Amino acid sequence: MPVKPPGPRQPPLNALRAFEAAARLGGFAAAAEELNVTPGAVSAHVKALEADLGAPLFTRGARGLSLTRLGARALPGFTEAFDRLALASQSLRAEAAPNVVHVAALPSVAQLWLSPRLPRLRAEAPEIEISITAMEAPPNLKRAPYDLCLFFGPDPEGRLVQDEILPVCAPALAAQLSNPEDLNRVPCLTDSVWAEDWQLWARVAAPGMRLVPRGPVFSLYALAVEETVNGAGALIGHRALIAGHLASGALVAPFGASVRLPGGLRMFSPRPLRPGTPAARVARWLRASL
Template sequence: MAVSPPHPRSPPLNALRAFEAAARLGGFKAAATELSVTPGAVTAHIKTLERHLGADLFERHAQGVRLTSLGARVVAPLSEAFDQLAHAVGLMRAQAQPHSVHLATLPAIAQLWLLPRLPQLREKLPDISISVTALEQPTDLKRSPYDLNLFFSDRGEGSILCEDIIFPVCAPSLAHHLKRLSDLSEIACLTDAVWANDWADWLQHAQRADRQPTPAIQIRGPTFSLYALALDEALAGSAVLVAHACLVQPWLDSGQLVAPFGTPLKRPTPLRAWSAFTPPPGSPSLRVLQALQSLSESRTAAS
C-alpha cells in the first residue's frame, strides 16, 4: 500500500498577516489597530510564527522592535502576496455583489456631509446599494471590504468634493461677546478629538493676518469624540467651535451659526473620495464617485 509522505505544516495565516502588518507599519501597536486586535494578540501571533520558523523576525528593544535580516528580506514578497490575495477577494466580492458599494468615512463626514446627500445619491443610483461605515482613519482599501474612502486628505488622488476651510463659529447670541481674538480666553472653546489642532492652527493663521500684537490666548473647553455633539453645543449658544465649512454650511446659511472673526484658513486637506484602483467605466464605484462629485458641485453652485 502506498504511503503518503508527510507534508510540512504551513505557518498560520493569521500569524503571517500579523507579521506583515507589523513589519509594514513599523510596530505591533499599529498592526493591532489595522487588524482590529490587541497588541498582545499581534505579539502572540508573531511569536507563533517565529517558533514555526525556528528563527527571529524581530529584534526586541526597550525603544520598540526592529526587523532582523530575515524579517527584512521577506516583507516585500509577503506584502505583495497579501495584496494579490486581497485583490482576488475583492474581485469575488464584486462578482458576488455586483450592485453594491461600501463607503468608509469619518463619523463627522457621515453625519453632516454624506447623510443629507444620501437621498439624492440613491435617487440618482436606484440600482446600487450604498452602505456606509464610520471610521476614524482612512482604511487600506486593498486590504479591507470597503470600495471607497471619503475623508479629508492630502493624498493627491481621487475626486475632490470640497475644500477644507476652517474658522470659529458660534450662535448669534454669543457673537457679541467676541470682539477681539483675546475674548476667546473668556469663553468655552470646543475641541474635536480628531481635529485636536484646529484651534492652534486657526489662531496662528488669524494672529498672522491681524498683524497686531495679540496677548497670549488660552483656549479652554471640553473635547468631544464626535464632532456632531460639539456642533450641537455650539448651536445651543454655550460655546465656540472651529467649523469645517463644508460640514456646517447649512447652519451658516440659516443664520443659526455665525463666524464672529472671519479669517478663514484653507487647509491642504480637501474632502476627497477615492478607491484602491481606477474603477472601470460603468462600475458601481465609479458611478458613486461621479454622483458624489455632481452633488457636491451642485450644492457649491447653489450656495
C-alpha cells in the same frame, strides 16, 4: 497497501498575516490596529510562527522590533502575496454584490457631509446600496475592502473642496461677540482631532491677539457641532462640514474672517473606478453634489 505520508505542515495563515503586518508596519501595536486584534494576539501569533520555524523573525530590544535576516528576506514575498489576496478578495466581493458601494470616511465627514446627501442619492439611484465605515485614518489602500474613501488630507489629488476654517456659534451667542477678543470670554469648544484649529485661525485672522480657548474637548467633531448649535459655546468650523448649518441659520459666523488651510476634503479609491460601475456613479454623483 499504498502508503500516503503526510505532507509538510503549513504555518497558520493568521500567524503569517501577523508576521507580515508587524514587519511591514514596524511593530505589534500598528499591526494589531490594522488587523483589528490586540497587540498581544499579534505577538502570540509571531512567537508561535517562530517556534514552528525554529528560527527568530524579529530581534526584540528596548527600541522595539527589528527584522532578522530571515524575516527581512521573507517579508517582500508575503507582502506581495497578501496584496494579491486582498485584490482577489475585493474582486470577489464586488462580483458577489455588484450594487453595494463600500465607503470609508472620517467620522465627521460621514456624519456631517456624507449623511445629508444620502437621501437624495438613494432617491436618484435606488438600486445602489451604500455601506459606510467610519474610521479616524485612511485605510491601507492595497488591503482596503472599500470602493471610496473620504478623508481630509494635503494631497490635491481627488480633492473635493479646500479646507477652510472659521469661528461659528449659535445666533444667541453671536450677539455677545463684537470682535475676536471676545472669544476669551465665552466657552470655546475644541475637537481632539483638530486641537490646533483655534490657534491656526487666530494666527492668520487675528494676528497679535492672545487667544486662550477655554471649554470642553470632544472626541467627535459632529458632537461638538451639535453642542455649538445648542449654544454651548463657539467652535472652529470646517466650512465643508458645517455648510448646511450655516445655510439654515442654526450656526452663524460672528466675524466672517475665515482661513484657508493647505489641505482639503478628498475622495479617492483604492483602485481605478471602471466607468458605469456603481462606485463610479456614486463618485460622480458626490462630486456633482457640491
